[in-house]
Amino acid sequence: MQSIYRHRCLNEEQLAQYCYNELDTGENDYTLMRIRALVDAGFLEIHEYGDDQQCVFYLTHMGVQFIRDISSEPLYVMDSKGVHRKYEATAGMLKMTDNLLDHQTKLNALSLEIVRWCNLDPACYKDSMFSANFTYAQPDGVLELPEFDIFLEMDMGHERTSALRAKWEHYRTYFNSRDYYLHRDKRIIVLFATERVSKLAVRRTSVVKSLNQTIFELFSPMFDCYIGTNEEMEEIAERLITGKKGWFSRVGAYLQNKLGFAFSKPKQIVEACRESYLYMRMLDGEGKPVVRDGRLQEFLFEDCSGRQMLGLKRAACYKQTQSLLSGKIGRDIPLLVLVSSEGEIYRDLSAVEARFVPNVYYVTAARLRNKPFYEALFQFDQLGNRYCFTDLSLKTQRYEKKQD
Numbered sequence: 001m002q003s004i005y006r007h008r009c010l011n012e013e014q015l016a017q018y019c020y021n022e023l024d025t026g027e028n029d030y031t032l033m034r035i036r037a038l039v040d041a042g043f044l045e046i047h048e049y050g051d052d053q054q055c056v057f058y059l060t061h062m063g064v065q066f067i068r069d070i071s072s073e074p075l076y077v078m079d080s081k082g083v084h085r086k087y088e089a090t091a092g093m094l095k096m097t098d099n100l101l102d103h104q105t106k107l108n109a110l111s112l113e114i115v116r117w118c119n120l121d122p123a124c125y126k127d128s129m130f131s132a133n134f135t136y137a138q139p140d141g142v143l144e145l146p147e148f149d150i151f152l153e154m155d156m157g158h159e160r161t162s163a164l165r166a167k168w169e170h171y172r173t174y175f176n177s178r179d180y181y182l183h184r185d186k187r188i189i190v191l192f193a194t195e196r197v198s199k200l201a202v203r204r205t206s207v208v209k210s211l212n213q214t215i216f217e218l219f220s221p222m223f224d225c226y227i228g229t230n231e232e233m234e235e236i237a238e239r240l241i242t243g244k245k246g247w248f249s250r251v252g253a254y255l256q257n258k259l260g261f262a263f264s265k266p267k268q269i270v271e272a273c274r275e276s277y278l279y280m281r282m283l284d285g286e287g288k289p290v291v292r293d294g295r296l297q298e299f300l301f302e303d304c305s306g307r308q309m310l311g312l313k314r315a316a317c318y319k320q321t322q323s324l325l326s327g328k329i330g331r332d333i334p335l336l337v338l339v340s341s342e343g344e345i346y347r348d349l350s351a352v353e354a355r356f357v358p359n360v361y362y363v364t365a366a367r368l369r370n371k372p373f374y375e376a377l378f379q380f381d382q383l384g385n386r387y388c389f390t391d392l393s394l395k396t397q398r399y400e401k402k403q404d
Contacts, residue, residue, distance in 0.1 A: 001043060001059060005067045007108045008094045008127055009047070009056040009101070018112045038063075049098040056101060061091045089129065106195045107140050107154040110230050114143065114150075117234060118241040137174035138167075139190070143237075148187035150237060155207070157197035164210035172215050175223075189240060190225040191233040200229065201347060208312070208351035216313060216352065221276060225309040236306055248303040251338055251365050255280065259373055260290070263301070272328035273321055278302070280336070293393035299336040305365070307340060307348065315362075316354035334359045334394070336377070346380055346403045355380045361394070 003019055004010050016024050016031040023030045035057065038044040043063035048055045059067065068088060096104060111125050124144050131142040139151035159167070174180050197203045204227050211225065219225065226236045238244055255261040261280045269279050282290040282297035290297045304311025314321070318335050326332050339345040339362050349355045356379065367376040374389045380403060381387070387397035 001038070001063055001067060002071075003112075003122065004044070004057060004059055005064065005089075005094070006122065006125060006127065006130075007111070008096065008104060008129065009058050010108060011054070011056050011105055014105070014108060014112060015057070018116060047095075049101050054101075056105065058095055059091055064089065064091045064094070093129070102196075103140075103154055103156050106156070106193075106230070107152060110154065110191075110193055110233060111141050111143070111152060113230075113234050114237045114241075117238055120145070120241070134174065134179065136170060136177045136179060138170045145241065148189055148240070149183075150240070151188060151190045152233075153190060153192045155192060155194045155197070155203070157194065157203055161206055161210050164207060165214050168211060168214035172218070175218060184222075187221070188223050190223075191237060192225060192227045193230050193233045194228065195230055201344075204228075205347055205351045208309075208348055211309060212352040216309070216316075219310045219313045221310065223310075226306055227309075228307070239306075248305065248338060251303075251305075251368060254368055260284070261297075268329060269300070269325070269333075272325050273300075274324065279333075293391040295393045297392060299334050299361075302335060302337045304337050304345070305340050307344060311337060312348050312352060315357060315360050316349065316352045318357050318360045322359055332359060334361055337362050339364055342378065342386060342403060346384070346386070349380065350384075355384065356382050 003015075010019075012028060012031060012035070015035065016028045020031045020034060035044065039046060039057075042060055043066060044057050045060050046055055047058055107127075114120070115122050115125055120143070126142050126144065128138060128140050128142075131139065134142055134149075134151070137151065140154050141152040143150040143152070153167075192207060194200055194203050194207075207227050226233065228236070252263065256263065260282050262283050263278055263280050265276060266279055270276050278301040280299050280301045282292075284290050302311050302314050304315065315335065315337050321335075322332060337345070337360065341364060342362075345362055346355070361377040361379060363376050363378070367378070370376075371388075374392050374394065375398075376388070377394065378386055378388050378400065379397070384403045386400045386403045388400055390396040390398055
């Protein structure tokens with residue numbers, strides 16, 4: 001009943017999987033018995049919707065009152081204008097129109113899976129109805145964690161670009177609000193889950209374009225956004241919450257052990273960039289910097305293998321960072337960006353109109369494993385042609401293909 005209250009409604013499968021999974025036999029027998037008992041007692045009501053007669057379970061007035069009686073802290077709600085009000089949700093407030101229920105059940109599935117997979121306290125999750133601390137941002141749901149907050153956005157592919165832009169402008173309003181000022185020391189991660197979208201790549205491009213037109217400049221180590229399917233967002237959440245290592249741990253080990261690169265975060269570079277960057281340089285057997293093919297083998301390194309917006313922003317805006325660096329330390333340092341695939345980073349760069357940025361190079365884990373280092377690195381030109389390099393000077397390009 002607390003889970004239904006927290007998520008506004010749940011369906012049979014969600015109750016079976018997340019509330020009674022240890023007691024059910026696999027046929028949902030125990031779940032159905034409990035549901036029938038709670039319906040008969042007047043705590044739950046069944047609501048059918050859609051042509052295929054799907055159903056969800058809502059709390060009745062008696063069910064809401066029971067939750068109030070046993071809860072140590074009330075869950076306050078917002079009014080229709082997004083204003084925090086000092087009252088608790090009623091049974092009527094929890095209900096929603098049928099056209100919103102598919103969205104709600106998908107959102108609930110994502111939040112429930114993250115909470116279970118990462119072994120979180122279920123109370124850390126708040127539906128948008130209850131997320132009073134984040135009124136202006138208006139995310140669909142929030143996971144409030146000790147070190148950072150995760151904003152959940154469930155995208156069913158219905159919103160046009162104008163609606164997406166309006167969504168992100170709410171975030172800008174939040175970052176200019178007193179609410180954000182009071183919580184500004186906590187990182188915010190947005191997980192934008194695309195569900196039931198037939199052309200995921202096309203939808204992602206639309207979302208990235210809307211971000212580029214609104215709040216792209218706001219992405220920082222304190223604010224980032226990931227876009228993908230429910231399953232991808234669950235994996236990202238697990239990595240963020242549990243500290244599970246991703247591609248970078250394997251790629252970093254390869255660069256260090258096989259190619260002789262050492263990683264650090266020099267204070268001088270951090271101060272020059274005004275953000276924390278990872279610095280890598282090749283060292284010889286005596287620990288001295290290596291010059292090969294006339295170039296000091298050094299880079300700033302950015303892990304963008306999760307296709308997060310901060311990594312994309314750092315690549316797209318590296319010209320400004322390069323200017324800060326050269327003014328502070330007197331030399332240009334290229335940026336090496338670890339990406340998931342050539343096609344995916346090309347589409348993202350195209351969406352933010354930054355196919356080619358001088359001194360920015362890209363690499364995938366597969367290319368590193370299968371090619372010499374200079375051939376593993378690649379760039380695009382403004383026409384979409386992809387090039388690798390002929391040696392470690394990175395001056396002479398070799399055409400690979402027209403990227404699609």
